[in-house]
Amino acid sequence: MPASSPLPSPMALSIASPTPSMFKKRSSQSLAPMASAASYLSAVSKADARARNGNARPPTSTPALSLSSSITSSSEDTVLHDDDLNNEDGLTYPVRAPTSEEVFTTVHTEFGHCANDEYRFTSQHTPGAPVPAHVEQDPPYYILLSTYISYLILICLGHLRDFIGKRLSPSSYKHLIPRGGYAPLNSDFDSFYTRRLKTRMDDCFSQPVTGVAGRTILLLDRISSDYNRTHILTGNRTRALNISSYNYLGFAQARGGCADAVEESIKRYGISTCGSRLEGGSSDLHNISEALVAKFVGMEDALISSMGFATNSTYIPALVGKGCLVISDELNHASIRFGVRLSGAHVRMFKHNDMNNLESLLREVISQGQPKTHRPWKKILIIVEGLYSMEGTLLNLPGILELKKKYKFYLFVDEAHSIGALGPHGRGVADYFGVPPRSIDILMGTFTKSFGAAGGYIAGDKSLIDRLRIRGHSGPYAESMTPPVLTQIIASMASIMGVSAQSLMPSTSSRDESEYTHPGPAPSNALPSWLMLPPPLASGAEGRLRLRRLAFNSRYLHRGLQKLGFITYGHPASPIVPLLLFNPGKMCMFHRMMKDRRTPIVVVVVAYPATPLVTSRVRFCVSAAHTKDDVDTVLTACDEIGDILDLKHGSKDRWSLEKVLGNAVELAHM
Structure with a gap:
């Protein structure tokens, strides 16, 4: 490691070398x-x-698979045998002594070894x-x-x-x-189209896989x-x-601190939802997860749902209805479109990420009001995504917040792909642009991307979240999340945040929209008492490394x-x-x-x-x-x-x- 680095690489801690570890020679x-x-x-x-x-x-x-140029020459072929994954650390021991930059605890097939700063x-x-x-x-x-x-x-x-x-x-x-x-x-x-066009290329779709969807x-x-x-x-x-x-942050791993935490939760709670339910219809892990999500995104409160698609399609109808206007980006996800359709609200679309077109549309709909009656709209809700999955484009958050101050609408940001993947602290588009998260009315996200889990969340003011718990369809009708999934969310999110030794959860009731303040690490009392993360994860060092x-x-x-x-x-x-x-x-x-x-x-x-x-x-x-x-x-x-x-x-x-x-x-x- 460079002399200026204050800590050793959290991935370079002990045991084995990445070099001749996984591969065996074979004729091409x-x-x-x-x-x-x-x-x-x-x-x-x-x-x-x-x-x-x-x-x-x-x-x-x-x-044949050759994934490291340092292992074989270009003329050699290599094969990765599954037997190599049966060792204690997932790697075979090298013939020569490893250098300080080649000693890792992660399985190379799941999380690649790279110690160069x-x-x-x-x-x-x-x-x-x-x-x-x-x-x-x-x-x-x-x-x-x-x-x-x-x-x-x-x-x-x-x-x-x-x-x-x-x-x-x-x-x-x-x-x-x-x-x-x-x-x-x-x-x-x-x-x-399906019969005569898509079928011709069906071998490119729905490829069956097995194992961990990690680096390989x-x-x-x-x-x-x-x-x-x-x-x-x-x-x-x-x-x-x-x-x-x-798998943006590489938390889709079968081994490591998060996987150990999930294994411990299975021993304590089992794998079914019913095994973790309390009399009130929730569980301690469920409540801990919601509090941690609110802390992570910098909002007052949050609720979680067992499916990301359902988070949008079942909670948007609880936000708007007849007499309301939804203004949607033309490239918004199908779950947003479906939720708006179920709500019965009037919907207009603006050109993708075009603030000039959005402002022109806002002037028109505010001046004209509702169709036929021309009465003012009950609500105007703009729904956008933080990161668009088909285009790879990033929301112009500063531009849309300027319009929000001018035209006084509500803002809903879907951070399914941006949460955990963007920003110096992994807090999504608000973190990336240095914008106070509470200048956004509603933050939505999923756990299926950066956190290696499942489900989604809605975060906002406590009064709003309390209303959604009652009015949203997912609350009374959908199944709760299972303990292993909740534990994966808690462990991966705490690994990004880091865990502090303080015993009280800092208050998030103050709403300051003047400047961005990083929410900070997770207090130790905000996590399950039995959850023990390895030092690199608990300190947040490995989370910061993954983000960079x-x-x-x-x-x-x-x-x-x-x-x-x-x-x-x-x-x-x-x-x-x-x-x-x-x-x-x-x-x-x-x-x-x-x-x-x-x-x-x-x-x-x-x-x-x-x-x-x-x-x-x-x-x-x-x-x-x-x-x-x-x-x-x-x-x-x-x-x-x-x-x-x-x-x-x-x-x-x-x-x-x-x-x-x-x-x-x-x-x-x-």
Whole structure:
């Protein structure tokens, strides 16, 4: 560690080395690099044919994976055996003595070893600097034209196959044709996209996995003999670099302080909800969790729900109703749209993150009032997201708060993706911009991303939360959260906050909106008495390290892809990095070529209707569990595949791959 560092790295505490730990040598059987997409498709088709005919016996071990350049040379192949995970610390002992920067307690497959302090960054907005606007960069016209033609060909072929199939094989269309006096189970028109377009690329979606979705993940290999209508598991498993999970802080771990706390809670409470219920219908863990969430986000009170989607869809109707107006960002999540629809409130939308368009809309709706009667609105509620999951864009919070002071509306911020992932203290967009959280009326978030748990929360004034407990549908009808999930929330959140020795919970009743004040660590009496976190977690040192690692990885991948010439969306601080593919055929090819590399990489491709028709994309989800070498691996793969698939249509100020990999720190600080 550098001499200026006051504490040793919380991840570098004891036991084993990351170097030759997980890998064993094996002769390479992977495909050689292909010069074009056509040659790659030909090789894949031959391999698939051999697999279907049974001529090629599937390998008994996990396919090749090389995730650390310090372990093997580029000409060697490596295999990660599951036996390596059966050791006490998840790693085998090295032959040579480890250095001070190579001794870790974490399992490398779950949380990558990276002790270099240069690969850290603080996620924080520069005071006074403008918030970058969302700019959609258009590709060349021939890319757009070929994309439209591709969809047109697929649609024409799909209708032709339906026309012929209904006459030659009517039994295959029984669910789409009225018969026996019954209406069809499915609409022919509504299911056309799924049957004739999505099915062609279904091997890229719903990939079955097993184990922990950490730095790496185990894929269950499968094949299809009927053109993706059904898939057959081969029994083999592939360990791949995981760049597709919402594991922002790397708390999705099977071992460690949080996992130990969850194990202890199972011994005390069991795994069912009923086992932890008290007479009042709640539990001590439930109450502790809600108090800790309120402390974490800097609000007066909070309530938690067992499902993130239900948090929006069941509590928004308790906030607004008939005679109220909801102004929603056009790219808000489906749970927000569903909740607003259930509420019966009038809804208007404004252009994504466009404050000028929002102000124009506010002037119009305030001056005109309710439709027909023109009476004033009972309430005006603006609902936005802190971080948009499909675009990677960040809410212009300072801009919307200026409008809030001017036009006096209520503000609801959905921080499902930003809480725990943004800000120097991990408190979301308010922390990132240095804005007092109580200048926002309602904060919503989920525990499924940064905290490695499940469920969601609503935070705000105590009077508001008390009303939502009674009026919200989740309170009386939804199942409570189980003790293991509650414990994971408490342990991970306390690890980010740190635990202080003070015995009293500081008062949060004062409402000061003039300046931002960090809520501080969690008092020891705010946690269960039996919860014992390891010193690195209890001190908050490991939580701060994870936040800084996530910030560096996010900015490095985002800037690196841009310098390589790709078109990307989103804010540099966002752990979600969308890379535009456009053509539907390139979605399949990109996914398969990433997974079939010598170092397999599993990615998520997104298409219509989740995105506009012509802006299909791959969505990288960065984690604090990734090392700088992991991001290098992703950039290298993207550079090679981008050349083959003709994906580089971005900035003209391009760097070579070697320059990008060698200037990672400079890119992160740009």
